[in-house]
Amino acid sequence: MSWQLALTLDRSATRRPLAGQIRDGIRRAVEEGTLRPGTRLPSSRSLAVDLGVSRSVLVEAYAQLTAEGYLTTRRGSGSRVARPAAPREPARSALLSPPAGGPGPQPDPAVRDLRTGTGVVRSFPHQEWLRCASTVIRGADSVGLGYGPTAGQPALRQVLAGYLGRVRGVRTTGDDVMVTAGFAQGLALLCQVLRARGLEAVAVEDPGHPGEREFIARSGLEVVGIPVDADGLRVDALAASGVRAVLVTPGNQFPLSVPLGDGRRAELLAWAQECDGLVIEDDFDGGFLPAGRRGPALQSLAPDRVVYAGSTSKVLAPALRLGWLAGPSWLVGELEEVRVGWDLGCSGLEQLTLARFLDTGGLDRHLRRLDADLRGRRAVVREALAGLPGVEPVGAREQDGGLQAHLRLPAGAGTADEEALVRAAARRGVLVRGGGHYALDRAGWPPAVVVNYASPTVSALTEGMAVLAELLAHCRADAA
Ligand SMILES: Cc1ncc(COP(=O)(O)O)c(C=O)c1O
Structure with a gap:
């Protein structure tokens, strides 16, 4: 293994021998903590080649640092940064010590x-995901390994449009889908677009997701709570609020777990039409609705008024940090404009892995x-x-x-x-x-x-x- 190390040598400093410069450089890095205890150093042979010095210079520098206690050297396993002596046990307060005669009450170790x-x-499909990732990585050419469009890999956007149409009735095309780093990024981008359009507030379901409220508030928009009952969002209260954008979980209200009733759906879309409003449909757990209750997404009833949002966080794993928005073309265009100043898109390899996973029926x-x-x-x-x-x-x-x-x-x-x-x-x-x-x-x-x-x-x-x-x-x- 050819480990690398950041070291610069000043060859014009004739009064400072190279061995001394190497020693000082490593010593300083250990003291400052950039070379952490246990870090493996390159062999004297390979570092000599990297630095263009004779190997004996490195052997001398390593020997000195080992003698000073900065490095430990073992035959066959090379040199490592020495671990500091074990820290002393902190003095125990008498108040924290168990009472004489036996251990005190212990916290229950089995936390549920x-x-x-x-x-x-727990159920992440490791093998199937790995197979898709392996196919993608093996086949990645200079295009696949390069920067993709900020809105997402075209292949994934196409596959998502088809998948969402099939399982959630979403009416969209690949061009109107944007891939985001989870719904969190999608929501933050949407808030910027709404602000740029002059909106000052976003309505949310109350109760709802505290993290989403925080995202909205941090974007500079006011968060307005709208009560929810057994039929979902109270659209009368939304209309009375005067706010023109609302974030809802119509498939399965979070955290009440009730769907938005059919009457309320119609009322909500009529509200959006009347006030030129926007509905953000957070379909975070749409994949877990039972077949008989998996009515089409709200977006399918008014694709020009609803932006549909989904994510891998619930159905696969939050660590993937992949989500998607499917919205009217004008909105996706504005989202792209905002995003240009934010990032250069999500990991192309993860996106293509998800595309393959969806396309081969893995998620189904x-x-x-x-x-x-x-x-x-x-x-x-x-x-x-x-x-x-x-x-x-x-x-x-x-x-x-x-x-x-x-x-x-x-x-x-x-x-x-x-x-x-x-x-x-x-x-x-x-x-x-x-x-x-x-x-x-x-x-x-x-x-x-x-x-x-x-x-x-x-x-x-x-x-x-x-x-x-x-x-x-x-x-x-x-x-x-
Ligand atoms: C209500 C709700 N929406 C959306 C999400 C997904 O967010 P993200 O995709 O950023 O992980 C979650 C995840 O916890 C959630 O609880």
């Missing part, structure tokens, strides 16, 4: 994390496998709550899809009960979020907990649900 935030990364197969798994998990949630008739697991019922369940606390419970339940669950090693975490207007919201049943292992979910059911039963008794 049921918080929303990740998708189903993956989602079909997950469908059975998620149905089993919803049953785990329902069974845990079966003894609590007042607690309906919206999002985990037979007819539901998505990745999380919204559990309203029993009638009579208040915000303080929600907070107490979340704390009590944490004390027992179950991490869960209260409904208040997602609400903009906390006062308007009945207390609840939101359970991400998709991400934990089945045993963590089963154990976590058992704890929650017990706490909910107490809550019920207290509220009665």
Whole structure:
């Protein structure tokens, strides 16, 4: 292995021998921390060639640094930066020491994390993705390895247009699809376009995704919360707000897990038409809607008024950082203009891998496998709550899809009960979020907990649900 090293030599400094310059350079880099403990250095032979000096100069410099304790040298494995002596144990405060006579109370090591935030990364299709990536990389020529169009690799945009049309009824073409670094970047770009058009605010569902609200606010736009009920976004409240752009999750409201009703869909599109407004459709978990409930995306009803947004984060893995927007041509043009000053597009190789994965049916197969798994998990949630008739697991019922369940606390419970339940669950090693975490207007919201049943292992979910059911039963008794 021919390791490289950043070192400059001043050959005009005749009074400073090269061995000394090399020694000083390495010593300084170790002291400043740019050469970290354990870092492997090039062999004296290869560094001598790189620096154009005789090997004996390097042998002398390495020997000196080893003698000074900067390097360790082992026959056969070369020289490495020495590790500092082990730091001394910090003095223990008497207050933190376990009481005499035995260990003190220990935190539960088995944390069951049921918080929303990740998708189903446990099930990432490693082998199939690897096969697609390998085909793409092996076939990459100078075009594939170069810069692609900022809006995304044409091959992926074409494939996405076809895929979204087939599974979500999205009416678009490759030219009107933009590939982004997740929905997060898509939303940030959209906010810039809206600002450039003179808008000052974006309406969001309340409750909704706190991270999305943050993105909007950071772009300089006001975030206006619009209440949601069992039928989805309250379009009457949206119309009354006077705001002309709205971010919605019509397929499966986040985090209430209810679809936007047909009547509300029509009202929302009429609102957009009337006020020359824009609807941003966040279809983050559209892939997990059950076949019978997978109506076409809202965008299919008004492609000139709705920009459709999707992402690999829930269906595959957030680490891919790939998302897409499908919008009216004028909007995609304006998005491209804003993006020119931002970046030079997403990784071309990842995009082409996704294109191949979609084109060869990889995502269809993956989602079909997950469908059975998620149905089993919803049953785990329902069974845990079966003894609590007042607690309906919206999002985990037979007819539901998505990745999380919204559990309203029993009638009579208040915000303080929600907070107490979340704390009590944490004390027992179950991490869960209260409904208040997602609400903009906390006062308007009945207390609840939101359970991400998709991400934990089945045993963590089963154990976590058992704890929650017990706490909910107490809550019920207290509220009665
Ligand atoms: C409501 C919602 N929309 C969109 C996303 C996807 O965001 P991104 O693609 O930036 O990871 C998430 C992911 O957590 C989400 O919860």
